[in-house]
Amino acid sequence: MTPPMLELRGVSKRFVKRLDLAGRIARALGSPVREETVHAVDGVDLQVREGEVVGLVGESGCGKSTLARVVAGLHAPSAGEVRWHGQRLQDLDAAARQAARLQVQMIFQDPFASLNPRLRVAELVGEAPVVHGLVSRAQRDDWVGEQLRRVGLDPTLADRFPHQFSGGQRARVGIARALAVKPRFLICDEAVAALDVSIQAQVLNLFMELRESLGLTYLFISHDLGVVRHLCDRVVIMYLGRVVESAPATAFFDQPLHPYAQALLAEVPRLEARKKDFLAITGEIPSPLDPPSGCHFHPRCPHATERCRQEAPQLKEVEPGRWSACHLQG
Numbered sequence: 001m002t003p004p005m006l007e008l009r010g011v012s013k014r015f016v017k018r019l020d021l022a023g024r025i026a027r028a029l030g031s032p033v034r035e036e037t038v039h040a041v042d043g044v045d046l047q048v049r050e051g052e053v054v055g056l057v058g059e060s061g062c063g064k065s066t067l068a069r070v071v072a073g074l075h076a077p078s079a080g081e082v083r084w085h086g087q088r089l090q091d092l093d094a095a096a097r098q099a100a101r102l103q104v105q106m107i108f109q110d111p112f113a114s115l116n117p118r119l120r121v122a123e124l125v126g127e128a129p130v131v132h133g134l135v136s137r138a139q140r141d142d143w144v145g146e147q148l149r150r151v152g153l154d155p156t157l158a159d160r161f162p163h164q165f166s167g168g169q170r171a172r173v174g175i176a177r178a179l180a181v182k183p184r185f186l187i188c189d190e191a192v193a194a195l196d197v198s199i200q201a202q203v204l205n206l207f208m209e210l211r212e213s214l215g216l217t218y219l220f221i222s223h224d225l226g227v228v229r230h231l232c233d234r235v236v237i238m239y240l241g242r243v244v245e246s247a248p249a250t251a252f253f254d255q256p257l258h259p260y261a262q263a264l265l266a267e268v269p270r271l272e273a274r275k276k277d278f279l280a281i282t283g284e285i286p287s288p289l290d291p292p293s294g295c296h297f298h299p300r301c302p303h304a305t306e307r308c309r310q311e312a313p314q315l316k317e318v319e320p321g322r323w324s325a326c327h328l329q330g
């Protein structure tokens with residue numbers, strides 16, 4: 001069987017919160033204060049097949065953006081491995097690793113923050129393909145024009161700076177910049193969350209047109225299950241650094257299995273009154289500095305038992321193609 005395009009095996013990402021000066025002095029004076037570790041991503045297994053659109057969903061702070069950055073190569077994993085077409089990235093030589101990295105591009109929520117305000121669009125979109133030898137400097141402007149046309153912008157706008165565009169146009173510039181290095185895999189990190197609903201729909205349609213015309217694969221990160229339902233083939237739910245459910249989108253929206261996923265879905269408002277975030281699951285998401293024992297969801301779960309407080313459930317295939325990490329499912 002062909003290996004997945006992207007595979008994560010047991011990927012974790014930890015961040016150590018260093019002591020500030022006051023903390024270091026307190027420790028020197030005998031205080032028990034110590035550095036803290038944030039387990040942003042905790043042993044995640046994930047597969048994405050070529051051509052799939054996978055929606056990665058969870059509340060703020062669940063680790064989905066950190067996971068996206070690991071996939072994009074912006075963070076090195078603290079443990080586990082990332083495979084590209086079946087090959088471990090760390091086994092590739094530098095040139096092959098760079099080529100694999102280039103095929104995975106990330107589109108950010110706030111294009112204004114991710115676009116250098118001092119550069120014109122021609123440079124923002126055209127520099128990376130020149131630097132990586134995908135086009136010559138002489139071909140740059142034609143290449144930029146092609147990318148702008150592809151995302152629905154007039155190529156004559158290449159002389160402008162980011163602040164001269166509307167929010168929707170800036171989002172398109174961000175997409176053009178990602179496309180300019182001929183990626184095969186796009187990670188969209190809340191890529192439409194900051195846009196008005198009507199502009200969101202246009203940009204989502206653009207993603208789907210690009211999927212069709214360029215054969216792209218997507219990891220689509222969102223807190224908005226309405227958007228995920230519209231767009232994705234498969235849904236992966238994260239809670240406090242761990243994957244708790246993975247399922248084909250149709251089956252998931254018919255009947256989510258994990259209690260957290262059920263609670264999320266129960267909160268999805270009607271599309272016409274879509275809210276910006278999850279609100280009504282009882283209790284706050286716990287701190288990743290001090291996650292609950294056993295199943296991380298147990299303090300908020302209506303079905304929690306003593307076993308849940310003590311033993312972390314493993315992610316298991318409970319039906320063909322459906323995975324859940326909950327003691328209720330065995």
Ligand code: SF4
Nearest residue numbers: 295298301308326327
């Ligand atoms: Fe709830 Fe227990 Fe399942 Fe966790 S393992 S989701 S606490 S029933």
